[in-house]
Amino acid sequence: MTSPREEREKRIRRALPPDGMTRLVKIEPGAAKEAGKVFKELFGDTPALLAADLNTFEAAGEEVLRSLAEAGCRREDPFIYQERDLHAETSRVEVLRKRLEEIDAVVLCVGSGTLNDLAKLASHQVGRPYMTVATAASVDGFTAYGASITDRGFKQTFYCPAPLALLADLEVIAAAPEGMNPSGYADLLAKIPAGADWILADALGAEAIHPKAWELVQGRLREWLADPEGVAGGKIEALGNLMEGLVFSGLAMQAARSSRAASGAEHLFSHLWDNQGHTYRGKAPSHGFKVGIGTLASSASYEKLLAMDPKTLETDPALLARRWPDRAELEARVRAAFPSPPALTEQVLEQSLGKYLTPEGLSSRLERFREAWPALAERLPGRLLPAAEIQDRLAAARAPSAPEEIGISRKRLMESYAPARMIRSRYTILDILAETGWWEECVETLFRPGGFFARDAAEKDEPE
Ligand SMILES: [Zn+2]
Known part of the structure; x- marks a missing residue:
């Protein structure tokens, strides 16, 4: 033994x-x-x-x-x-x-x-x-x-x-x-939706899964994440598991020479708020705390995505062109969302244009999505956690579990989804939601009455 x-x-x-x-x-x-x-x-x-x-x-x-x-x-x-x-x-x-x-x-x-x-x-x-x-x-x-x-x-x-x-x-x-190990827990919890994003990107031909990097992060992820209370309470065993998960995530990034294995849409929210110079009570919230709220945002959208049915998706390029921005329109949207500093505007433009699809490209992407959907719909739920559980785990680890706790209002969170998608060429759930035209069903409804981020549910937490 x-x-x-x-x-x-x-x-x-x-x-x-x-x-x-x-x-x-x-x-x-x-x-x-x-x-x-x-x-x-x-x-x-x-x-x-x-x-x-x-x-x-x-x-x-x-x-x-x-x-x-x-x-x-x-x-x-x-x-x-x-x-x-x-x-x-x-x-x-x-x-x-x-x-x-x-x-x-x-x-x-x-x-x-x-x-x-x-x-x-x-x-x-x-x-x-x-x-x-x-x-x-x-x-x-x-x-x-x-x-x-x-x-x-x-x-x-x-x-x-x-x-x-x-x-x-x-x-x-x-x-x-205080807060440092909970931050790490949130950064590790992020690998749950990040893994789903990679499955999605792989299935849609946007970015293939690197088997070693995948195994390093996802192989024991559930075990590493099993004891959020222990992390909060400074339990050696829980911290050992957490640290192992964080170290292996780093090793996966080494192996793939890319952060993909450890970072999906949830990290884009954090990068966005970094680039906006976001502070709360005079300080920038920690990386993990921002990523934790991003994890909640991404997981809530995944729940909506899994309830959708791509069978009825329009794939005629001529019809798609009516709702799909051309390059000039995309550039205008990026410039409006990231007006300054110029180096940032240029960087975001490069990233956004890097994953731009023409209406023809979009049509093939959506056809591929339709074909991949039965397998995705079977595989993804087992990789994900419901947003409510993500929230409970963040709270158990004593990490912020509602956006207001890091100074992000519900409105600002909703408005963060679109620019978060722009800042990296990385393909995530945010891309498939834009491409399918399911933005309203999978993002906006989260903030309406009855939605995961509905104001009524949050009223007591809303900042003045
Ligand atoms: Zn991170």
């Missing part, structure tokens, strides 16, 4: 990429104590530059420094960001890069998603690997290929290698600041 811990180790070994980008992952209580030993194995006599912020240094910094000393590692003075509310911005990458340019050290990052993204990009810019000690199970980006960084006012993904090693100390993670 193997212990659950050995089982996890075995799963991790199988999941690590053959190209060796991430060579070691440990998810267990006390993992931070091994930082020095792991650093020595991977980087030998190269000095370590511990990078942290004030919060994450408090969480595990001293312990990691001690382990470096014990392992006989050379080390530079720690690099500690002084902001209490640190953001992943290009200016913050630059200060770390400048420090790295002065010395010949490798970053040992101690932190959550933000710190890891800063360390990842700065290390890449000086052409060095790095490793991370995770202090919260807050996002799936730790082991992803790429860093999510705000540049000139909008969030972008910069492609850069994942850490060579990741140590997730579950005792440190259990003590993470």
